[in-house]
Amino acid sequence: MSAQEATKDKASHNRVSVFPRSGNLLKRPLEPESTVQGTKQGAPKLQKQRPWAFNALPRTACNPWSRYQKSFKMNQAGRGWVVYNNTFSEAIIKEVKTTSKDLARLITSPHKNIVELQEAIYHEGAIFLVYEIMDISLSQIFSSPLGRLQLFEVAAFSREILTGLEHIHKHLKIAHGDISSSSILLSVTGAVKIGMLS
Known part of the structure; x- marks a missing residue:
């Protein structure tokens, strides 16, 4: 066995997946927790792994x-x-x-x-x-006569939305699936929240 074949054989034991019809290996391994995503056992396993994240x-x-x-x-x-x-x-x-x-x-x-x-x-x-009920959606603001947002408002809203998405992706291990101006909700107290579609 040549050195090149030995290296290729060793890499094949460490790989997670191979792209179809190619010998290219994925560069990043999947996280061990990703195996619970989308399964019936997913919610209980995530609750055991992160009890602090759930009520x-x-x-x-x-x-x-x-x-x-x-x-x-x-x-x-x-x-x-x-x-x-x-x-x-x-x-x-x-x-x-x-x-x-x-x-x-x-x-x-x-x-x-x-x-x-x-x-x-x-x-x-x-x-x-x-x-919980929120006061208005971002799409309602856009459709109002005062719908144009200032740059500082866009920056503030974006930061809050990205913080919520980070929690959904990293801690809940799910994808929202429909982020749009209709699913971004605001309150008169200044809260910016992502609405979970049902």
Whole structure:
């Protein structure tokens, strides 16, 4: 065996993948945690690896409309009902048709730049996700007469968005999939948050 073949054989044991129909090796190995992405076991494994990044999510099986009163429909990174409860605190509820098994896999990971999932309720073949409510989306600002942003505003918004994306990618190990001006939400207190589509 020549020295070149020995080097190639040694490299093949360390490689992660080979591009199809080529002998080129990938330059960067995949992270060991990437094996849990997109699997049913992914959420529990990530919770064990990073317990500090996740909070307990209240989950119940009941009729959400016995606890919340509908106000009006609104698009906050997806259509949902603006609701209030008996303490008059507001939230937005989005409905996802699924089975009760998916309720156990839901997790929440609070971050200052991600809209908080406060509760999940299962009822008659659907999970109702209760999110904090935000005041306006970036697309609504763009469509207003004052829609042009100043450079310092663009810089400030970009920093907050990138901080939220870093948390989603590095800590949650998922991809958002639809970052747009409709999924960037703002509050009157100056918070800039990424809305998770449901």
